[in-house]
Amino acid sequence: MEKEIRNESLPSCVREKVHDICREHGCDPGELIHILHALQRTFGYLPEAVQEAVAAELDIPVARVYGVVTFYSYFTMVPKGKYPVSVCLGTACYVRGAEAVLDEFRRQLEIGVGETTLDGLFSLDCLRCVGACGLAPVVSVGDRVYGRLTPEKVRGILSDYYRAAED
Amino acid sequence: MNGNTVGLTIDRKTMSVPPGTTILEAASAAGIRIPTLCHMKLEDLEYENNPGACRICVVEVEGRRNLAPACKTECTEGMVVHTHTPRVMNARRTVMELILSNHPAECLTCSKNGYCDLQKVAHDLGIREIRYRGEESVFVPDRSPAIVRDMNKCIMCRRCETACNTIQTVGALTAVNRGFRAVVATAFGRDMAGSTCSYCGQCVSVCPTGALSGRSHTDEVLKALADPEKIVIAQTAPAVRTALGRDFGYEAGTLVTGKMVSALRELGFDYVFDTDFAADLTIMEEGTEFLNRLRAEDADGERAKLPLMTSCCPGWVSFVEQHYPELLPRLSTARSPQQMFGSVAKRYFARLLGVERRRLVVVSVMPCLAKKYECSRLEFAVDGNPDVDVSIYTRELARLIRYANIDFRALPDGEFDRPFGESTGAGVIFGTTGGVIEAAMRTAYELYTGRPLPEIEFVRLRGMEGIRSATVDFDGKPVRIGIAHGLGNARRLVEEVLAGKSPYDAIEVMACPGGCIGGGGQPFHRGNMEVLRCRADALYREDAGKPLRKSHENPCVQELYREVLEEPCGPKAHEWLHTRYFDRKNGGTEDSGPEK
Numbered sequence: 001m002e003k004e005i006r007n008e009s010l011p012s013c014v015r016e017k018v019h020d021i022c023r024e025h026g027c028d029p030g031e032l033i034h035i036l037h038a039l040q041r042t043f044g045y046l047p048e049a050v051q052e053a054v055a056a057e058l059d060i061p062v063a064r065v066y067g068v069v070t071f072y073s074y075f076t077m078v079p080k081g082k083y084p085v086s087v088c089l090g091t092a093c094y095v096r097g098a099e100a101v102l103d104e105f106r107r108q109l110e111i112g113v114g115e116t117t118l119d120g121l122f123s124l125d126c127l128r129c130v131g132a133c134g135l136a137p138v139v140s141v142g143d144r145v146y147g148r149l150t151p152e153k154v155r156g157i158l159s160d161y162y163r164a165a166e167d
Numbered sequence: 168m169n170g171n172t173v174g175l176t177i178d179r180k181t182m183s184v185p186p187g188t189t190i191l192e193a194a195s196a197a198g199i200r201i202p203t204l205c206h207m208k209l210e211d212l213e214y215e216n217n218p219g220a221c222r223i224c225v226v227e228v229e230g231r232r233n234l235a236p237a238c239k240t241e242c243t244e245g246m247v248v249h250t251h252t253p254r255v256m257n258a259r260r261t262v263m264e265l266i267l268s269n270h271p272a273e274c275l276t277c278s279k280n281g282y283c284d285l286q287k288v289a290h291d292l293g294i295r296e297i298r299y300r301g302e303e304s305v306f307v308p309d310r311s312p313a314i315v316r317d318m319n320k321c322i323m324c325r326r327c328e329t330a331c332n333t334i335q336t337v338g339a340l341t342a343v344n345r346g347f348r349a350v351v352a353t354a355f356g357r358d359m360a361g362s363t364c365s366y367c368g369q370c371v372s373v374c375p376t377g378a379l380s381g382r383s384h385t386d387e388v389l390k391a392l393a394d395p396e397k398i399v400i401a402q403t404a405p406a407v408r409t410a411l412g413r414d415f416g417y418e419a420g421t422l423v424t425g426k427m428v429s430a431l432r433e434l435g436f437d438y439v440f441d442t443d444f445a446a447d448l449t450i451m452e453e454g455t456e457f458l459n460r461l462r463a464e465d466a467d468g469e470r471a472k473l474p475l476m477t478s479c480c481p482g483w484v485s486f487v488e489q490h491y492p493e494l495l496p497r498l499s500t501a502r503s504p505q506q507m508f509g510s511v512a513k514r515y516f517a518r519l520l521g522v523e524r525r526r527l528v529v530v531s532v533m534p535c536l537a538k539k540y541e542c543s544r545l546e547f548a549v550d551g552n553p554d555v556d557v558s559i560y561t562r563e564l565a566r567l568i569r570y571a572n573i574d575f576r577a578l579p580d581g582e583f584d585r586p587f588g589e590s591t592g593a594g595v596i597f598g599t600t601g602g603v604i605e606a607a608m609r610t611a612y613e614l615y616t617g618r619p620l621p622e623i624e625f626v627r628l629r630g631m632e633g634i635r636s637a638t639v640d641f642d643g644k645p646v647r648i649g650i651a652h653g654l655g656n657a658r659r660l661v662e663e664v665l666a667g668k669s670p671y672d673a674i675e676v677m678a679c680p681g682g683c684i685g686g687g688g689q690p691f692h693r694g695n696m697e698v699l700r701c702r703a704d705a706l707y708r709e710d711a712g713k714p715l716r717k718s719h720e721n722p723c724v725q726e727l728y729r730e731v732l733e734e735p736c737g738p739k740a741h742e743w744l745h746t747r748y749f750d751r752k753n754g755g756t757e758d759s760g761p762e763k
Contacts, residue, residue, distance in 0.1 A: 061363065063338055063340065067343050
């Protein structure tokens, strides 16, 4: 029997997408993490309404979905920026001054960790080790990795992206 | 060495245990106590919370480099275990200090003061100083109508999560976030009123600290008692009298009915009545309703409203509204005994006394947290004046008695006031699993067949198994009965019904394991099923000692029908004693709307 999902706040196209992705995984609660990965790839983030829809499709408590989403740092409930900035705070980066770099990003972007700028261009996150310890401290912006960063270099990197966004 | 057992030594005692036994279990069987905080096992309920999280139970195993958590380490052949070496005690004290480094030091004003596992273990370990100071978590307490959550006091034992998800299958609580920010919470950190919580209170029953507690309404009671304008009426649920004595040194299952009545009078209640009276009334309505539905089936084969599901338990009603709204037509529309009592008191007793309903303050003493929530439902109020003004639970009554310095053990046995203190044995057994349906069958049988019951006790409906079934013979008509206690068992029973596998005619559900005797407002039984059995036996004893044991024989109930209610399930009875339900499947924080 198909479960009817009565979630008024969700546009029907989103609802259908959730339905399809859950079906692709056999509506198996054991596939929850894969389903959430697929949904985040599709929507960019996992808002409450999407989590509620997943819970209804899999017939599990929404609290359990929320527990998984908040446990893994990869999942996010707020939309990421066009250029997601991730500052590595792994041991090597940390001892070589990653915290000062992070503080500079915070100051320049005027947002905290886990937040997105109002214009939607940048979001700021921390991560643990990208496997480029020789280049410490390391920051990734989107798919690009920047090594041997100092706070002084932060402004230059950001202005490159501001220019790219204007073009 | 025997192939079926494992031999080991704990604290110089040798023993042999079945393979797979943990050190904790082996020690416990040998009478050796090892302190625990997160571990909790309720044998009969097949509940075990064993995340191995707290590390208080560490022991020393010879030949092993690290200390071993007793709850997670299986016994092996020849193992030599020491449970209280200096190294073990030092580790336990360090673990406890680390737990306490992020715990508010407010024991004196905490609602769990004196009943807290954390406090007890800290005391046993002789903690006098907390050497670790660091960041402290800051959560805003969440006050729902029935349950208060103060997550600053949470030690992440996750017992509540297991109770809510595994036993009750309510799924309101879950662990969220990680590391220092990890906490047990509802979905999206909403307050409990906005979650799927049914207010059964089983999370409160298992919480080892003050993180989860019942909402207290003792101040409202004291205020009403002090107000000379108010006429304050008590009604006491059957399960309360089996457990209240625990706080005053009585053995589990000691009936303290008479002393409880006297204590309420001492506290200043103007009338002390019995919810059992209203339970008899409930049977008149629910029993008649059941027969009407059964006869409709006899007449035209219509089974749409069968099985009839009992509606006395507000935790269960809330569960159906949130998880199985398609089953709402099967719920009996009869109000719970608590609300029937309130309705009759405010509508009828006020008239007898010649006063406005607002001058009456109806206080219910319940074994239950969900009853507080039930009182807040708008359909049980007239012009904003609730039928039951305040509901307090068993532990709160004990608190009031201590507060007033009443020497409970020295009290004489008092008698309930009339007319609403008169009850039959059928009303008494409402407090245990299987009791409501047994009471209903005693009356329904006689009304259906027109003949007296050959055997008054339906022994097959009794017991502590999670799901039970039996068939009662109504003069050639088999009546199939299903019973579940604990919402997880209820869910299993309901799924069977929905799948067409269990053609029951009537189903009794109580949200708490054991029924009301194991309610979220009772003195903590900490999973000791023997305590629940003693409480159930006490109710069956009180029932057996009653001169009248069938609800329809209660003279005060008969008089009430003659005077005002006319007939069971009639228009008047419907207005006063029945209710309606709401589909709350999607969030459903909006309340139940004004009275019809």
